[in-house]
Amino acid sequence: MTFVAKPEVHHPQLPLNEIGLNRRDYEGLVSTLCAGCGHDSVSAALIQACAELAIPPHRFAKLSGIGCSSKTPNYFLGNSHGFNAVHGRMPSVATGANLANRSLYCIGVSGDGDSASIGIGQFAHIVRRRINMLYIVDNNGTYGLTKGQFSATNDKGSTSKRGVPNLYEPIDLVSMALDIGAGFVARSFSGDKGQLVPLIKAGLMHRGFAFIDVISPCVAFNNHNGSTKSYEFTRSHAASVVAADFVSPHEEITADYGPGEREVVEMPDGSRLHLRKLEEDYDPHDRAGALTYLQQAALDGEVVTGLLYVDSDGTDCHEILDTVDTPLSVLGEAELCPGQAALDGINAGFR
Amino acid sequence: MTTYNDFVIRFANVNGSGSASANGMFAKALFRMGVPISTHNIFPSNIEGLPTWFEVRASGRGYHGRRQGVDLMVAMNAETFEEDVAVIVPGGYLLHDNSGGLDPRLDRPDVNHIGVPIAKLVVSEYTDPRQRKLFKNIVYVGALAALLNIDFDVITGMVSTQYRGKDELIGPNIRALEIGRDYARDYLECPLPIQARRSDAVGDRIMIDGNEAGALGAIYAGATICAWYPITPSTSMAEAFEKHAARLRVDKDTGQHKFAVIQAEDEMAAIGIVIGAAWNGARAFTATSGPGLSLMSEFLGLAYFAEIPAVLFDIQRVGPSTGMPTRTQQGDVLAAAYASHGDTRHPLLFPSTPGESFEFAATAFDLADRLQTPIIVLSDLELGMNENLSDPLTWDDERRYDRGKVLSREDLDSIGDFGRYMDVDGDGIGYRTLPGTHPTKGAFFTRGTSRDAYARYTEAAEPYTANMDRLLVKWQTARTLMPAPEIGRRRHRVGIAYYGTTAVPMAEALHDLAQDGVRLDTMRIRAFPFPDAVADFIDAHDFVFVVEQNRDGQMRTLLVNEAGADPAKLVSVLSYGGLSITADTIRERILKHFDENNLARLTEVSGGQARRT
Numbered sequence: 001m002t003f004v005a006k007p008e009v010h011h012p013q014l015p016l017n018e019i020g021l022n023r024r025d026y027e028g029l030v031s032t033l034c035a036g037c038g039h040d041s042v043s044a045a046l047i048q049a050c051a052e053l054a055i056p057p058h059r060f061a062k063l064s065g066i067g068c069s070s071k072t073p074n075y076f077l078g079n080s081h082g083f084n085a086v087h088g089r090m091p092s093v094a095t096g097a098n099l100a101n102r103s104l105y106c107i108g109v110s111g112d113g114d115s116a117s118i119g120i121g122q123f124a125h126i127v128r129r130r131i132n133m134l135y136i137v138d139n140n141g142t143y144g145l146t147k148g149q150f151s152a153t154n155d156k157g158s159t160s161k162r163g164v165p166n167l168y169e170p171i172d173l174v175s176m177a178l179d180i181g182a183g184f185v186a187r188s189f190s191g192d193k194g195q196l197v198p199l200i201k202a203g204l205m206h207r208g209f210a211f212i213d214v215i216s217p218c219v220a221f222n223n224h225n226g227s228t229k230s231y232e233f234t235r236s237h238a239a240s241v242v243a244a245d246f247v248s249p250h251e252e253i254t255a256d257y258g259p260g261e262r263e264v265v266e267m268p269d270g271s272r273l274h275l276r277k278l279e280e281d282y283d284p285h286d287r288a289g290a291l292t293y294l295q296q297a298a299l300d301g302e303v304v305t306g307l308l309y310v311d312s313d314g315t316d317c318h319e320i321l322d323t324v325d326t327p328l329s330v331l332g333e334a335e336l337c338p339g340q341a342a343l344d345g346i347n348a349g350f351r
Numbered sequence: 352m353t354t355y356n357d358f359v360i361r362f363a364n365v366n367g368s369g370s371a372s373a374n375g376m377f378a379k380a381l382f383r384m385g386v387p388i389s390t391h392n393i394f395p396s397n398i399e400g401l402p403t404w405f406e407v408r409a410s411g412r413g414y415h416g417r418r419q420g421v422d423l424m425v426a427m428n429a430e431t432f433e434e435d436v437a438v439i440v441p442g443g444y445l446l447h448d449n450s451g452g453l454d455p456r457l458d459r460p461d462v463n464h465i466g467v468p469i470a471k472l473v474v475s476e477y478t479d480p481r482q483r484k485l486f487k488n489i490v491y492v493g494a495l496a497a498l499l500n501i502d503f504d505v506i507t508g509m510v511s512t513q514y515r516g517k518d519e520l521i522g523p524n525i526r527a528l529e530i531g532r533d534y535a536r537d538y539l540e541c542p543l544p545i546q547a548r549r550s551d552a553v554g555d556r557i558m559i560d561g562n563e564a565g566a567l568g569a570i571y572a573g574a575t576i577c578a579w580y581p582i583t584p585s586t587s588m589a590e591a592f593e594k595h596a597a598r599l600r601v602d603k604d605t606g607q608h609k610f611a612v613i614q615a616e617d618e619m620a621a622i623g624i625v626i627g628a629a630w631n632g633a634r635a636f637t638a639t640s641g642p643g644l645s646l647m648s649e650f651l652g653l654a655y656f657a658e659i660p661a662v663l664f665d666i667q668r669v670g671p672s673t674g675m676p677t678r679t680q681q682g683d684v685l686a687a688a689y690a691s692h693g694d695t696r697h698p699l700l701f702p703s704t705p706g707e708s709f710e711f712a713a714t715a716f717d718l719a720d721r722l723q724t725p726i727i728v729l730s731d732l733e734l735g736m737n738e739n740l741s742d743p744l745t746w747d748d749e750r751r752y753d754r755g756k757v758l759s760r761e762d763l764d765s766i767g768d769f770g771r772y773m774d775v776d777g778d779g780i781g782y783r784t785l786p787g788t789h790p791t792k793g794a795f796f797t798r799g800t801s802r803d804a805y806a807r808y809t810e811a812a813e814p815y816t817a818n819m820d821r822l823l824v825k826w827q828t829a830r831t832l833m834p835a836p837e838i839g840r841r842r843h844r845v846g847i848a849y850y851g852t853t854a855v856p857m858a859e860a861l862h863d864l865a866q867d868g869v870r871l872d873t874m875r876i877r878a879f880p881f882p883d884a885v886a887d888f889i890d891a892h893d894f895v896f897v898v899e900q901n902r903d904g905q906m907r908t909l910l911v912n913e914a915g916a917d918p919a920k921l922v923s924v925l926s927y928g929g930l931s932i933t934a935d936t937i938r939e940r941i942l943k944h945f946d947e948n949n950l951a952r953l954t955e956v957s958g959g960q961a962r963r964t
Contacts, residue, residue, distance in 0.1 A: 058787055084797065101632060
């Protein structure tokens with residue numbers, strides 16, 4: 001596959017966002033993924049979310065590992081720098097990128113092979129460190145680029161295209177993220193843009209590590225009867241527990257809520273997150289309760305979606321390390337080099 | 352006959368017994384008397400209970416290498432009595448604890464036994480079992496002060512400095528020193544014919560280990576991010592960076608840090624963090640050893656191909672695998688030069704002294720930014736973890752960081768066409784842009800897969816080979832930027848090449864060889880890719896010894912591969928047992944080569960004519 005140019009013609013009536021850009025300004029190159037791939041819907045949701053947030057496109061840094069999912073940063077935010085790293089190691093590259101320049105919005109896109117198998121160690125540790133970023137896993141349960149091997153998130157008993165069942169227990173990245181301390185954890189479905197877009201916006205605005213596991217069916221290798229990651233299975237088994245509506249700082253609240261149905265979570269930038277409970281028993285601020293709920297739901301064959309956990313007082317790695325507000329990448333000699341006078345004192349200490 | 356400031360003393364201890372600080376105090380006292388010393392810490396991969404040795408060599412002539420043979424052994428570990436006694440030179444001295452008489456294993460008729468009833472002295476003075484254990488070490492230091500004629504005031508002064516703030520420890524420590532000194536003075540022949548005396552041979556030099564000097568170099572070079580995974584013998588470098596940064600890199604007003612240190616989950620993550628940070632414009636480094644270098648190899652290939660500056664300090668130890676994790680070696684030369692899959696080559700720097708560890712740290716960051724590629728500094732345990740004499744660290748306040756070719760927003764506005772991998776200047780180095788620089792220009796997608804000059808994905812053969820060929824042009828540029836070899840040429844017909852810590856015993860080896868009628872031109876290789884002077888030196892000599900501390904002659908291989916050297920002209924002198932190479936070893940191997948090949952030894956050179964014996 002080689003570079004494909006997109007037509008430059010814009011629809012004249014595309015709406016402009018607060019900084020005068022339209023959606024096309026947030027797009028990337030034409031996708032080379034299969035027609036109908038869930039990942040393209042995730043990219044589209046990212047484009048919509050970033051455009052609606054009205055953040056200048058070049059203020060994002062996009063990072064990915066290796067796999068179909070990790071190709072997608074080429075297909076959104078064409079005016080942002082992107083980094084397609086090595087397999088399973090996007091978290092470390094994102095960690096370095098975020099430490100170097102805390103003023104950029106960091107988006108990581110990974111897959112289930114990338115994050116739950118080869119990169120599970122790095123995934124666990126980036127969660128622990130609370131790197132301020134949005135981390136999306138396009139979760140299709142299969143290795144697409146190598147033609148359909150099971151991945152570690154594939155459910156036990158879910159079958160391959162040829163009908164062979166997966167024999168091993170699945171790894172649930174959502175439970176893992178909850179367990180290790182992620183401040184924002186959600187699951188969504190690439191086929192549910194209405195749910196996904198506000199989650200992406202909220203995840204980007206959350207301070208700390210925001211994780212969204214997106215069930216994103218693979219039309220080539222994992223969309224058949226017998227698969228638990230197909231469009232049909234996900235549609236029929238998805239159960240949203242908490243709906244999240246994202247309201248930007250100056251936006252009026254237009255949705256009509258009944259009394260007691262919503263909770264407002266203030267975000268660090270002044271935006272607000274309106275949470276609506278769709279499941280009476282579910283509390284998105286109760287980490288332990290969420291884990292229990294998810295485990296029971298998994299036993300019942302249910303795919304729980306929505307905003308599963310949010311810590312409204314999120315912290316990030318820069319706060320933990322107490323780094324200066326100025327990005328480390330822009331500090332120069334004057335701020336960094338102590339000079340010969342200080343070295344004289346250091347030398348004296350070694351005599 | 353009394354000799355001054357010329358002896359090797361070795362302390363044989365059990366690790367975890369508190370001996371390290373006592374032995375360090377002994378060494379520092381000599382240093383403060385102006386006696387040139389070098390120290391070698393030979394320690395086990397263990398926390399408590401295994402044998403450990405600490406060696407101090409005093410050399411008025413300033414020879415810093417290890418020397419074979421011990422003049423005075425302090426035998427405090429019964430488990431190693433036999434081997435400890437065996438390495439004493441005939442007529443040398445053995446200080447032992449004779450509280451229970453002379454252990455038969457210590458009996459050797461041709462050494463002088465110095466018995467001090469250390470345990471008895473300690474038991475009668477202290478009641479706390481922990482103090483009894485720790486002060487045994489201080490008692491022998493007190494005895495040695497009297498035996499070797501070390502200024503007692505220097506040692507007591509050090510105790511006062513060391514325990515400032517914990518004043519209750521000063522008295523008991525000084526008391527233990529006095530107990531040892533008084534016993535030696537009252538009951539032993541004191542001082543011995545080997546003695547210390549005040550000297551001005553140290554000058555303004557400092558005593559520092561290479562890891563700490565390298566860490567300071569990274570701070571001075573403006574490194575803001577250190578990501579690392581604990582591995583001996585590199586750990587102390589990352590820890591020293593954090594320690595000094597916590598003092599030197601704090602915002603005066605807010606107390607916030609102008610640095611970030613991440614102890615990563617493994618070495619892959621450590622180098623990944625470095626690459627991510629460097630991609631986003633910060634100076635970042637990692638410190639590791641051989642096993643870590645292996646784990647980082649995939650990422651190093653990415654950084655080479657994606658052209659990301661990164662700095663890696665490899666403090667080499669014995670391999671392969673975990674090898675001897677606490678012993679020194681130069682075994683990673685080839686692994687570092689060619690780390691990763693596909694066609695990759697990485698510039699290397701070989702510091703020899705702590706001062707050079709400092710300097711090369713700063714050089715490495717400039718080279719990484721200039722060349723947009725990983726730079727590997729190859730130190731080793733010998734240099735990294737032993738405190739040794741070094742010229743004071745210096746920094747030119749006029750020096751400016753070379754951040755290489757990075758386009759600003761204004762640059763992007765003024766240029767018409769931007770392609771990340773275009774060779775605009777003909778030096779093989781493209782222009783970088785950093786994320787977040789410009790709203791509409793200069794963004795590109797960094798990847799390890801093939802792309803064209805505009806960073807656009809392609810699998811076509813021509814752009815791929817053109818890019819790989821451009822990287823060779825960049826490699827040639829690198830050759831012109833690397834530190835030049837240090838060459839000593841007096842038109843001898845035979846040369847000797849060495850690098851890193853094999854340089855440490857070289858002055859002594861060359862002096863001794865000259866006495867034997869073997870005179871050699873010298874070349875200390877300081878960097879790879881080799882500047883032209885390296886091949887020129889080899890061409891100009893009949894043959895060249897290549898001295899290194901590994902089994903396979905890795906530098907020799909690199910010289911054959913990369914400097915076009917005739918393999919027949921390169922004679923390896925190798926040592927790889929885990930202890931740093933000594934002058935005696937170098938001398939013996941070279942004399943053996945001369946003898947076996949019936950080569951004439953030169954006695955003198957005058958007017959360009961060599962006379963032969």
